[in-house]
Amino acid sequence: MDKMLYTAANGARQAMKAQTAISHNLANANTTGFKAHFNTFTNWHVEGPGFNTRVLNQQSADDIDMDKGSIISTGRELDVAINGDGFIAVQNKDGNEAYTRAGDLRMDSEGRLTTGGGFSVIGNGGPIVIPPAEKIEIGQDGSISIVPVGQTADSLVVADRIKLVSPEVKELQKNSDGLFELKSGVNAAVSVDVVVENGVLESSNVSAVGQMIELITNARQFETNIKLMQEAKSTDEASARLLSNR
16 A cells, blocks of 8 residues: 555646656747757656556656747847857856847837846947947847937947857756756857848747647646555555554
8 A cells, every 4th residue: 555655646746846847948939049848757667576567757847849939920130049059158147158049129218138037138348338329230140230319320340259169968057047058057159150131039948739739748647646646645544444454
């Protein structure tokens, strides 16, 4: 009976963890550049005296779906999307370098170039600060050209260049803020092969329909484990009654 109870309890606990990851994916179905979490499970036999009759599992949502989201045209001059592989370098809230596919860029009141999430975009010398300008253009190589205030349209000057990187995906880990960092803790090198498109955004790669199906399936698995726990309780009570009649 105890074996049945502990196995079912573990299954219910892992199902709850998986439900959290699925809910997180659904909440970010419309988040620019978001990469979904995979729900993966590792199974192993519980070793001990006698035969290995019990199998427990461990849920993990550390694996990330790196498939690209669809490209949406916005026509906005500060919106960019990575064409192919690569990432935009930003500064996280701890001041460390991190990476994102979210190209919904904007300028704050101090002229700093940030993502929609408020993370400063990194350029040649650190966070990018753009001086007052009549017009801003972002090239395919990430270079930021501006027309200074009071100048004519043909007076474009390069203000900075967005740091674009292309590290190996297996070397990356995703943090709670949605940004990626290298597992080694070092900063990725600039890649000249990364190309950005202007006036477009990469959408989230979350399939809302697929996640809803997972949500329902996972809920049923949770209910099954709860029923097994209730069955274990009934079996225990029946055993107690039989022993009391001896």
